[in-house]
Every structure is written in structure tokens, then in C-alpha cells.
Amino acid sequence: xxxxxxxNLTKNYGKSRGINNLNLQIAEGDFFGFIGPNGAGKSTxxxxxxxxxxxSGGQAKxxxxxxxxxxxxxxxxxxxxxSEINFYSGMKVSDVIKYSANLRKAKCSDKAGMLCDRLGxxxxxxxDELSLGNRKKVGIVCAVxxxxxxxxxxxxxxxxxxxxxxxxxxxxxxxxxxxxxxxFSSHVLSEVQNYCRTAAFIKDGKIIMSDKVxxxxxxxxxxxxxxxxATDVERFLADESDxxxxxxxxxxxxxxxxxxxxxxxxxxxxxxxxxxxxxxxSSNNMNCSFLYNGDISSLLKKLAELKLYDLTITEPSLxxxxxxxxx
Amino acid sequence: MNILKHxxxxxxxxxxxxxxxxxxxxxxxxxxxxxxxxxxNGVNDMFSSMGNFTEAFGMDELNFGTLIGYYGVEGGNMLGxxxxxxxxxxxxxxLMKEEKERTAEFxxxxxxxxxxxxxxxxxxxxxxxxxxxxxxxxxxIGSILAIKEDxxxxxxxxxxxxxxxxxxxxxxxxxxxxxxxxxxxVGIGIGVAGLMYLLNIVANISExxxxxxxxxxxxxxxxxxxxxxxxxxxxxxxxxxxxMVAGIVVAYVKYIRKDISA
Numbered sequence: 200x201x202x203x204x205x206x207n208l209t210k211n212y213g214k215s216r217g218i219n220n221l222n223l224q225i226a227e228g229d230f231f232g233f234i235g236p237n238g239a240g241k242s243t244x245x246x247x248x249x250x251x252x253x254x255s256g257g258q259a260k261x262x263x264x265x266x267x268x269x270x271x272x273x274x275x276x277x278x279x280x281x282s283e284i285n286f287y288s289g290m291k292v293s294d295v296i297k298y299s300a301n302l303r304k305a306k307c308s309d310k311a312g313m314l315c316d317r318l319g320x321x322x323x324x325x326x327d328e329l330s331l332g333n334r335k336k337v338g339i340v341c342a343v344x345x346x347x348x349x350x351x352x353x354x355x356x357x358x359x360x361x362x363x364x365x366x367x368x369x370x371x372x373x374x375x376x377x378x379x380x381x382x383f384s385s386h387v388l389s390e391v392q393n394y395c396r397t398a399a400f401i402k403d404g405k406i407i408m409s410d411k412v413x414x415x416x417x418x419x420x421x422x423x424x425x426x427x428x429a430t431d432v433e434r435f436l437a438d439e440s441d442x443x444x445x446x447x448x449x450x451x452x453x454x455x456x457x458x459x460x461x462x463x464x465x466x467x468x469x470x471x472x473x474x475x476x477x478x479x480x481s482s483n484n485m486n487c488s489f490l491y492n493g494d495i496s497s498l499l500k501k502l503a504e505l506k507l508y509d510l511t512i513t514e515p516s517l518x519x520x521x522x523x524x525x526x
Numbered sequence: 527m528n529i530l531k532h533x534x535x536x537x538x539x540x541x542x543x544x545x546x547x548x549x550x551x552x553x554x555x556x557x558x559x560x561x562x563x564x565x566x567n568g569v570n571d572m573f574s575s576m577g578n579f580t581e582a583f584g585m586d587e588l589n590f591g592t593l594i595g596y597y598g599v600e601g602g603n604m605l606g607x608x609x610x611x612x613x614x615x616x617x618x619x620x621l622m623k624e625e626k627e628r629t630a631e632f633x634x635x636x637x638x639x640x641x642x643x644x645x646x647x648x649x650x651x652x653x654x655x656x657x658x659x660x661x662x663x664x665x666x667i668g669s670i671l672a673i674k675e676d677x678x679x680x681x682x683x684x685x686x687x688x689x690x691x692x693x694x695x696x697x698x699x700x701x702x703x704x705x706x707x708x709x710x711x712v713g714i715g716i717g718v719a720g721l722m723y724l725l726n727i728v729a730n731i732s733e734x735x736x737x738x739x740x741x742x743x744x745x746x747x748x749x750x751x752x753x754x755x756x757x758x759x760x761x762x763x764x765x766x767x768x769x770m771v772a773g774i775v776v777a778y779v780k781y782i783r784k785d786i787s788a
Contacts, residue, residue: 270639285632302633
């Protein structure tokens with residue numbers, strides 16, 4: 200059963216931002232990553248689902264409730280962490296957490312205390328004195344303390360140090376195990392790859408891809424890393440033959456000796472690449488990596504013509520697939 | 527009632543400062559009365575012979591030589607200006623401040639309907655205004671007792687009730703405006719209060735401008751009417767209360783549908 204069902208949801212905000220005929224399904228119990236660059240419409244989607252802004256078109260249901268008419272019923276069983284969270288100045292952390300629980304008519308001080316301990320949050324401090332990371336922690340406690348059925352988190356890890364991010368995801372995993380659906384937006388792909396079961400990519404207000412994370416990573420695309428004679432490699436990358444044309448992307452070249460310069464671009468024959476590769480000419484060798492999406496044996500035939508010292512073929516990371524989608 | 531309690535707590539310090547300031551000013555006026563009284567004959571003549579200025583502040587129909595008359599003008603001015611500004615500031619920020627201070631996302635993603643948020647905030651605004659007026663009234667009674675004068679209960683209560691309703695009306699208007707604002711707006715509130723005060727002065731000076739009394743809430747706080755007739759002028763009060771309700775209705779209509787800015 201789907202806990203979130205979005206059909207042709209549209210929100211116009213004048214010219215820019217907003218979402219356009221967005222369709223999205225999230226299964227109950229899923230751990231869902233919502234990926235996109237800044238301004239793609241992640242926050243707008245979330246804010247529309249939560250009823251903070253009214254949709255201009257389309258419809259959406261959460262737990263079977265309509266997001267416009269039955270907003271309150273949805274919010275009762277949802278925990279939300281905004282990307283930029285602020286609290287009432289002058290209040291203590293413990294007061295904010297209590298206020299949030301009271302607004303939900305929830306008795307959950309035990310769980311709140313446990314969460315504060317795990318996140319290392321000092322509840323006697325005033326919220327005004329908190330850093331972004333610590334404000335986030337307060338937000339996490341407020342979102343999780345009542346054990347909601349659905350957790351919606353908008354860029355939850357920004358401002359948290361790596362240790363806290365780890366603890367935070369542990370908390371999310373436990374909530375997920377206990378039956379909660381987790382839906383979070385991010386532009387950090389590694390966290391989506393590490394924790395999510397399903398992911399969707401959003402670009403310019405539209406979902407461009409939605410699938411299991413394992414499927415997304417298991418495309419036919421392979422990442423090729425090679426080290427070889429610079430002139431050979433340049434010639435190979437500039438090759439316009441049928442076997443290679445349009446199948447190579449995300450080229451990144453490094454000077455073999457220094458190994459520091461790199462550049463990525465869609466087309467292997469782009470001008471920027473040619474001019475950039477000058478830095479790698481000093482040595483006669485060069486390192487190069489790219490994504491290849493085509494027949495492996497014809498690639499190998501082509502590669503056999505080059506003078507190579509090293510070659511690896513690996514599965515690309517989600518990050519690299521992501522770059523592929525947005526270029 | 528969580529939001530209601532929270533709102534009052536949030537405004538605790540401004541509430542105390544305003545109440546005690548206005549209370550102290552009113553009390554000071556009353557405490558100065560014994561000194562004034564001894565020189566009052568001259569003062570009364572002077573105040574009642576300043577032409578338009580006299581009429582503007584309603585001093586032509588009041589006897590400055592009595593505490594009631596004196597209180598009607600001096601106390602009325604303090605409570606009128608102070609109370610109107612305070613009511614305007616509290617009401618204009620009631621809904622607006624959630625977006626201004628970026629707490630709206632926190633509040634409105636809790637399972638509380640917008641209608642409920644508006645209602646509790648409205649009640650909180652009125653409660654805060656009532657508390658302020660009670661404190662001022664207590665200051666006033668205390669100071670009258672302190673100078674060993676008789677408390678003119680009926681007029682005093684009616685007088686303060688009229689000023690309370692005046693503040694409610696200003697609050698109602700500003701509450702309506704508050705629903706439209708996102709960032710700043712306290713200046714708008716003060717502007718509304720100041721404008722209303724000026725309209726009343728204009729109406730007092732010029733016969734042609736008399737109809738303005740139906741618009742400005744200061745029309746029914748005219749001390750001379752309250753003290754001489756021992757009643758609030760209902761002709762001015764009713765339109766005022768209609769304006770107040772209109773402001774509140776506008777707030778509901780607007781805020782229930784409002785897109786909350788990030």
C-alpha cells in the first residue's frame with residue numbers, strides 16, 4: 200500500500216521555482232530518498248504535501264487523506280523537520296519540545312529524553328543560543344518524539360557533524376524498523392545510497408527517475424578508469440566512431456604525474472576538455488575516468504588499440520549517475 | 527488552549543512594560559491633581575479658552591476643577607494613545623510574527639487547524655489587552671485612593687470600558703492586516719492607531735468632519751460624553767464594533783488559505 204500518492208501535483212510560484220505535474224508514489228514502510236539540486240522543487244513538494252502551501256493543480260493523498268481537505272489528520276501522524284528550522288526566541292529547548300508534544304496532545308517525555316541524550320542535546324539552553332546543528336537536533340526530537348507513522352525530513356543532515364549524522368540515521372533506521380515510513384530530501388547522494396531503499400530524482404519541478412536504489416545503481420552503465428599514453432587516450436576520447444559516439448560521458452582527466460587536475464563534462468570532444476588537458480601534457484601518461492553505457496566488447500576492442508598501463512571497470516556510484524542525469 | 531497560553535507567555539515582558547508604563551503615567555497625573563487643584567481656577571479658564579485646541583481634546587465640556595474632569599482629559603490621553611499603540615502592536619504581530627521569525631513551519635505542521643491557530647491567537651490578543659487595562663485601572667484606583675479623593679466608580683469603570691473597546695477595535699483592524707503580512711508591519715499598526723487618533727482630533731475641531739467619529743474608535747471614548755452623560759455613545763460604538771468584526775473576518779478568510787513562505 201502506498202502511504203504517499205501524488206498525482207499531477209502542480210504549484211506555481213510566479214516564474215521560477217515550483218513543481219510541475221509531479222507524480223510520486225511512496226510505499227508504506229519505505230525508506231525514501233528525494234534527490235535534487237537546490238531549487239529543483241524538493242522543498243516545494245514537501246511543503247505542499249504538508250499543507251503549508253496550497254497546490255495550484257493535481258492532487259495528493261497521504262495515508263489515504265487528501266492533503267488539502269484532511270490536512271490535520273495527516274499532520275497528526277506525521278513528523279516533519281524543516282530544512283531551516285527556527286523556534287520562538289526566549290524559549291528553552293525543553294519548553295520547545297514540550298510545546299510540540301502538547302500541540303500534538305502526545306505524552307512522550309521519556310522518548311524525548313532518550314532522543315536528547317542520544318543526540319547530546321542540552322535541554323536547559325535557550326533556543327536563541329543554538330547553532331544550526333543544535334537547532335536541527337531540537338527539530339529532530341520534535342519530529343520523532345511522538346513516534347509518527349510518517350517522517351518527512353527536508354535536508355535533515357545539513358549542519359550536523361558526521362558523528363551526529365550517523366546517530367541521526369540510526370534513529371531513522373530504528374523508526375523505520377518500528378514501522379514508520381521515512382521520506383527525506385537531500386542533495387548528498389552518499390546518504391541516500393547508504394540508507395534508502397527507494398529514491399527519486401527531481402529536476403525543474405518534475406520527477407525524472409524513481410526506482411529502487413539497487414536498481415538505480417545497477418544500470419548497464421559502467422565506470423571505466425584507465426591510465427595510458429596521453430596522446431592515445433586523447434585520440435580515443437575524441438573518437439567519433441559508431442561504437443563510442445554518445446556512449447561516453449562524465450569524462451574526468453587527471454595528469455598522471457600530479458593527479459590533481461580533473462574535469463568532467465558531457466562530451467568527450469568538448470572544447471573545455473581540450474584546453475584543460477594541456478595541464479596533463481607535461482607527463483606522457485594520463486589518468487582518465489568516464490562512464491560508458493554500451494556494449495562492453497566493442498569498448499574493449501577500442502581500448503585494445505591504446506597503449507594502457509592500467510584499467511578498471513566498476514559500477515558507478517549514485518553520485519556519478521546523478522551527475523549524468525543533471526547534465 | 528496551548529497556543530493561547532504560549533502567546534500570552536511570549537508577550538509577557540512587553541505586556542508588563544506597557545501596562546506599568548501607562549499605569550504609572552495615569553497614576554502620576556492623578557497624584558499631581560492636588561497640586562493642580564489649588565491653582566485650578568486659573569488653569570480651568572486657560573484650558574477652556576484655547577479655541578480649537580480646547581475642542582480638539584474635548585476640554586470645552588469638562589470641568590478641570592474636579593478630579594473626574596481632570597482625569598477625563600489627562601487619563602484619557604495617556605490611556606488613549608498608549609493603549610491604542612499597544613493594542614495595534616500586539617495585534618499586528620499576532621499572525622505576522624510566525625512568518626517573520628520563521629516559526630510558522632514549526633507551528634503549522636502540528637495537527638492544529640489554521641482556524642484554531644487564528645482563534646487562539648485572537649483570544650490571546652484580547653486577553654493581553656484586557657490584562658493591560660486591568661493593571662492600568664488598578665494603578666488609577668490606587669492613585670485616587672492615595673490622594674484621598676472619592677473614587678467615582680461608575681464613571682471610572684465606564685470610562686475604562688470605553689477605552690478597552692477602543693483598543694479591541696484597533697486590535698481587530700490590525701489583526702486583519704496581520705494576516706496579509708509576512709515580514710514587517712509594526713509600523714503599519716502604529717500608523718493605524720495614530721491615524722485614528724488624528725481623525726478624532728479633526729472631527730472635534732471641524733463640524734464638517736463630524737462623520738469621522740463614526741469611523742474612529744476615539745469617537746466613543748470622548749470623555750465629555752462618558753462623564754457628563756454617564757454612557758458610551760452607542761451611535762459611534764456600533765459602527766466601531768462592526769469594523770472590528772470585519773477585521774477579524776478578513777483575518778480568517780485570508781489566513782486559512784495563505785501560502786506560508788519558507
